[in-house]
Amino acid sequence: QKEVEQNSGPLSVPEGAIASLNCTYSDRGSQSFFWYRQYSGKSPELIMFIYSNGDKEDGRFTAQLNKASQYVSLLIRDSQPSDSATYLCAFYSGNTPLVFGKGTRLSVIA
């Protein structure tokens, strides 16, 4: 069974710090990995995706993928209170629908 593991948190970081969110997945055939942000009462929105091993940067966000370790992470630099949300990781394998983790709740303290 394809599974995604995330620490549910809450993860609390001070404003301006780096928030590090981690995710492990079970399916070695996974091809694509996604990070979604979900504010309370809102639907998830895609913020990053990564296919290849290594780092991918987009503004304050960096996604890191290590397929050998089946590990994907999201770093948020210069964290802001507006980053406080639940972050869901998900992976995609072949023609199956996206598999989502349970999400990590991030709280950025001003």
Place this chain on the structure above:
Amino acid sequence: SAVISQKPSRDICQRGTSLTIQCQVDSQVTMMFWYRQQPGQSLTLIATANQGSEATYESGFVIDKFPISRPNLTFSTLTVSNMSPEDSSIYLCSVGGEANYGYTFGSGTRLTVV
């Protein structure tokens, strides 16, 4: 990415009744997905709706309880039938992007069954 209009945004329903949720996409898409998100939980896939064929349901979800229609490539409905308080949840439709891009979600329907 696709833009999805989902309605209703919220509803309070009596147990034993049914509610139909609609999703309209601004472009043609092959697959649409229906998810449920219970309070404090992650997303659980209910079914995949394909145009021109029966929906594919995930384990634990059945067509009699969650009938789905997909009359064309831009529209789908999910009905929650014979509702009970356990059906209180957020229901989300989503569409897959091209080239393995992640899904786009509708704004969600917050359902409360009393």
